[in-house]
Amino acid sequence: MKTLIVVSHPEFQDSITQAFLKTSQAGLDDVTWHCLDEIYGSDPIDIQAERELLNGADRIIFQFPLYWYSAPASLKIWEDDVLSRAYTYASEEGHLKDKELGIVTSVGYPKSAFAAGASQSFSISQIMIPYEALAKQAGMKFMKPLVIAQFGYSTDEEKSQLLVDYQMYLTAKYPFSFNERETWMIQQLKKLASGNMKNHQQELDLIIQELETGQDDLNDLKEQINLIRNKEED
Amino acid sequence: MKTLIVVSHPEFQDSITQAFLKTSQAGLDDVTWHCLDEIYGSDPIDIQAERELLNGADRIIFQFPLYWYSAPASLKIWEDDVLSRAYTYASEEGHLKDKELGIVTSVGYPKSAFAAGASQSFSISQIMIPYEALAKQAGMKFMKPLVIAQFGYSTDEEKSQLLVDYQMYLTAKYPFSFNERETWMIQQLKKLASGNMKNHQQELDLIIQELETGQDDLNDLKEQINLIRNKEED
Structure with a gap:
């Protein structure tokens, strides 16, 4: 099984979370780290190259810090450019059909804040609906998002657990x-x-x-x- | 009451929906049409100018065609740049507090397609959760989105109705x-x-x-x- 990690993070060089995740996946077979901001900056996206990467993957991961309850702009630019209706829709060419779509998102609040009545008002499942809807339209299997909450405050034990959870999210057979x-x-x-x-x-x-x-x-x-x-x- | 329409549409010049909406609001007092793609193209956003516009508005409208269950990238670029945590959060400087946030979105499917089990799988209310969450965090009142479904197929009567609904959405006291x-x-x-x-x-x-x-x-x-x-x- 081949996994493609599409990373969207405008400050990828300064992010300790992304550095940790990058190291965590480094030794894994059949896993490709693909950071949009690093590759393209403000250059236009190479649509053909992106589609070839997608075509070769079985599991596609959108990995990003949550900015205004969504991925940073670089992922949306990529979605709008790469995922044309003809290429993506299961009812048309359906190039992503039967692949898996996973989400790895880092948040600056504890997980308990994502609930009705708590500071973030909505659950992660609700906030991720636009991505789940995309997966449905493309005929992909949507994976339960992996949420990394307040990585900066994590203990060493929590970090070890995250390393295992992340490696599993990238490579184990789903559902877990x-x-x-x-x-x-x-x-x-x-x-x-x-x-x-x-x-x-x-x-x-x-x-x-x-x-x-x-x-x-x-x-x-x-x-x-x-x-x-x-x-x-x- | 002053209304600011923040339009996000990469093909704003070719969109008959946007042309119709632009004409519909043209004669209204205290309404500002502000098309991000037209003003900035690929140039960086003038954060200070945008904040002054926001500060002067009572009702802020995000207006866009639905691309992958969200606004086009230009609105996300704007959100990520303009809406810093300090400026926006009701618990911090809270510059948007007590203002209203409305959504005018055009979709290529009939409204009935936005439901569990229908072709779009999710309701517009579910798809708009990231914007509703933003409004909550900013202490804004979130308005029920105005959805324009398959404008190209509209009859003259439906267009007249849309003109009235849109003008009301921009200027009438909420809730309607x-x-x-x-x-x-x-x-x-x-x-x-x-x-x-x-x-x-x-x-x-x-x-x-x-x-x-x-x-x-x-x-x-x-x-x-x-x-x-x-x-x-x-």
Whole structure:
């Protein structure tokens, strides 16, 4: 699966959030970091090149800080230029059909502020409706947005969690069920074990074994529950 | 009351909808037509000049064709540049506080397409949430959007109706109750009667008289209903 991250951030060079995300995805296979502001500045967009990138991707991520409840202008310029009706609509050429559209957005408020009656008045789901509508029109699967709240105040533990969540958002099979998360985690650890972590081979092997056993146990439990359910229905 | 129409349309010169709206507002007092694409093209925005215009307005209208469920990029560039947090937030300098924010948007689908299960999947109210959230944050009153659906297919009668609806949206007291609409209509007719419609003075006077009588009748009816209600509550 190939993932394209379309980054929109007018101050991408000064953003610690974007620097963190850029580093987090750096080692991943089949992931392309594509920062519009860095590539184009105020130059016109190369529509053909952008479409080739899109055509080659299975998962497309719009990544941006939330400015006035939307992406910064550079993403809107890109949308208006690249996504013509003919190219995009599922009912026409439909080049984006069956691909996935994800949103990674950073906000300057706690997540709890995005609710009726709270300081931001609306939920992230409501604010993202224009992107969800685009996905629908294009025949894309819309992914639940990954929200990064007040990154500057994050603890080291929260940052580690974000790194995992972000890598998973870019590369794991969607939707991210508990089972899917574990499978992904095991894959990552196996990659680490086969790579340049030779010194910690034994510890990694143990963690992998532990997770795999846990996953087997979980599947056993699920089967038992199903058996009980079926019995009750008899 | 002063109204500022902030128009965002990359092809404003070729748009028959915008041409119609421009003509419709041309004779109105205290209404300013302000087309971003015409004024700035690809030049940087004069933030100070824009803020002075905003400061002098009581009602601010964002007027645009709906591109990907949002305004064209020129309005987002303007928002990101002009509406700094300090200038805009009601909790900070709050320069837009207590002003009204209206939306006039033209769409290429019938209004019925904007609903769950219909071709556009979401309602106009849902699609406009980013603007409503902006209004809330700025302490502005958000007006129900005026939607112009498939203008190109409009009959002459529909166009006459749009002209009245648009002029009212720009100048009548909000919210537009039935009574408020009638009062506005009488004002407009009086202006016509006192202006260059001398030839039709008698007809206009008759229409005005008819409307005023109708409004008196309506008020009488309302009072009677209130009397009946109060009696029931006794």
